[in-house]
Amino acid sequence: MNEEQSLCAPSGQTSDWDQLNWGSFEREVRRLQARIVKATREGRWGKVKSLQWLLTHSFSGKALAVQRVTENKGKRTPGVDGEIWSRPGTKYRAIESLRRRGYQPQPLRRVYIPKANGKQRPLGIPTMRDRAMQALHLLALDPVSETLADTHSYGFRKGRSTADAVEQCHIDLHRQCSAQWVLEGDIRGCFDWISHEWMLAHVPTDTVILEKWLRAGFVENRTWFPTAAGTPQGGIISPTLANMTLDGLQQVLADHFPVKMTAGKLHNPKVNLVRYADDFVITGDSRELLENKVRPLVERFLSERGLTLSPEKTTVTHVSEGFDFLGQHLRRYGKAVLATPSKKNVHAFLEKVRTVVRNNKTASQENLIRVLNPIIRGWVNYHRHSSASAVFRDIDHVIWETLWRWAKRRHSGKSHHWIANKYWRHIGRRVWTFAVDTGERWSDGKTRWWRLECATDTKIRRYVKIYGDANPYDPNWHGYFEQRALLKRTRAPRAQTQEKNEK
Numbered sequence: 001m002n003e004e005q006s007l008c009a010p011s012g013q014t015s016d017w018d019q020l021n022w023g024s025f026e027r028e029v030r031r032l033q034a035r036i037v038k039a040t041r042e043g044r045w046g047k048v049k050s051l052q053w054l055l056t057h058s059f060s061g062k063a064l065a066v067q068r069v070t071e072n073k074g075k076r077t078p079g080v081d082g083e084i085w086s087r088p089g090t091k092y093r094a095i096e097s098l099r100r101r102g103y104q105p106q107p108l109r110r111v112y113i114p115k116a117n118g119k120q121r122p123l124g125i126p127t128m129r130d131r132a133m134q135a136l137h138l139l140a141l142d143p144v145s146e147t148l149a150d151t152h153s154y155g156f157r158k159g160r161s162t163a164d165a166v167e168q169c170h171i172d173l174h175r176q177c178s179a180q181w182v183l184e185g186d187i188r189g190c191f192d193w194i195s196h197e198w199m200l201a202h203v204p205t206d207t208v209i210l211e212k213w214l215r216a217g218f219v220e221n222r223t224w225f226p227t228a229a230g231t232p233q234g235g236i237i238s239p240t241l242a243n244m245t246l247d248g249l250q251q252v253l254a255d256h257f258p259v260k261m262t263a264g265k266l267h268n269p270k271v272n273l274v275r276y277a278d279d280f281v282i283t284g285d286s287r288e289l290l291e292n293k294v295r296p297l298v299e300r301f302l303s304e305r306g307l308t309l310s311p312e313k314t315t316v317t318h319v320s321e322g323f324d325f326l327g328q329h330l331r332r333y334g335k336a337v338l339a340t341p342s343k344k345n346v347h348a349f350l351e352k353v354r355t356v357v358r359n360n361k362t363a364s365q366e367n368l369i370r371v372l373n374p375i376i377r378g379w380v381n382y383h384r385h386s387s388a389s390a391v392f393r394d395i396d397h398v399i400w401e402t403l404w405r406w407a408k409r410r411h412s413g414k415s416h417h418w419i420a421n422k423y424w425r426h427i428g429r430r431v432w433t434f435a436v437d438t439g440e441r442w443s444d445g446k447t448r449w450w451r452l453e454c455a456t457d458t459k460i461r462r463y464v465k466i467y468g469d470a471n472p473y474d475p476n477w478h479g480y481f482e483q484r485a486l487l488k489r490t491r492a493p494r495a496q497t498q499e500k501n502e503k
Helices: 003-008 022-041 045-056 059-071 088-097 128-148 162-173 196-202 207-214 238-246 249-256 287-303 343-358 365-382 389-410 416-423 475-490 498-502
Strands: 108-114 120-125 181-186 218-220 223-225 260-262 265-267 272-276 279-284 315-318 323-325 328-333 336-341 424-427 430-441 447-451
Touching: 022 045, 022 059, 022 128, 045 128, 059 088, 059 128, 088 128, 128 207, 128 238, 162 272, 162 279, 162 323, 162 328, 162 336, 181 287, 181 323, 196 207, 196 238, 249 272, 249 287, 279 287, 279 323, 287 315, 343 365, 343 389, 365 389, 365 430, 365 447, 389 416, 389 430, 416 424, 416 430, 424 447
Parallel strands: 108 218
Antiparallel strands: 108 120, 181 279, 181 315, 218 223, 260 265, 272 279, 323 328, 328 336, 424 430, 430 447
16 A cells, blocks of 8 residues: 555444544654755756645544544544534544545635724634634645744744744844844734735745635624735634745845954944734844845835834834843843843733622632632733743732722721721732632641732743754654653743642
């Protein structure tokens, strides 16, 4: 039996979804993805295309694509057809429905989600079948994208996060001899204005299927609207398409601003790019360099792809004044460059906490703790790699004040001493712990408390940035990614356990 038959034929498979051999499917797909990486590096684009075709027509790839869209957070969100795949039998039949011949995607269901600035961001929701087809073709496209990606691009990529982008900024700026100026860039409506023609000419994927997705349009208020540009926010494959559109800027900057010897002197313009999705910063050794040379070059690069910079969000800043990037504020203090939670990010977090407390005026203490803990834990874990100790202390104090007002409102006729004894406990070394008795006991007979998370319980740890050329689809890097995953588990950010605190 040849390779294509072994991948494409579901012979011997039971129709029961739960009995499918997922481990075998993952191994087969990983093997094909590794071959795609090798062919991409060698520039054998015909081989890349044939391997992509084999993967997108394989039973293994189709099964994994259906598994992804039926087990992610949007599994219960239907498209314009109102269908969801929730039953095992439906999921199994969906595998067989992922055929290229005769495939025609349906329009997206347009919804809007609020943005931090008060505006609304359009979001397109594909049907389940279209999501699965996108997930299937992403399995074949993502290895190419990872192999060709800019080394300092960190958004929507496996094994990379905002922490990597912020740490790279620190690396580019932390020395005394580092660049002192930063161009903060933001692309206007990146997902909405990417040129279809550019993507069809430069993205190495099945262009017939890609063009159908791009031209599918969207439905809003029962009216169909065509799409002449952009890739829809909400599609599984859209972030990768956007990344591939923006990749190459790092090399363009390196070619135009190299480190070179001039008249026996070393000239280093210190132009470095750090990008997360459509947000980026570019360092430089002078304001004039960034405004007069770097920015026009970036604008030309983007214009070829149908994109433009946002004038109000694109600025040049000195490092001593500081700049916000991905919720962090980076600024030089004397000889050190520190990253701290930005004021805007802190304000948004505290407003969210206050809103939750206001909306739970009559809730029990335990229910309020259950709602607040994930919010506090998520925000603290995001900032745990920055210089956030002082901010964490301030956060704990503001949350205490908010809860104190909540408690006084419930018991306006009681004394402060009575309120403190009812809602706060002396647990471990912390005197003021917002906690409630669970009614259970530890093995030694001590009370088991359900307590509110405290930001200062999370230790600040320096982040270990990923290697720029690490590729999750390359077998040579598998050991490296396994080590990073192990390190992440062993150093998992969390508040001290209740048992440790209470004893």
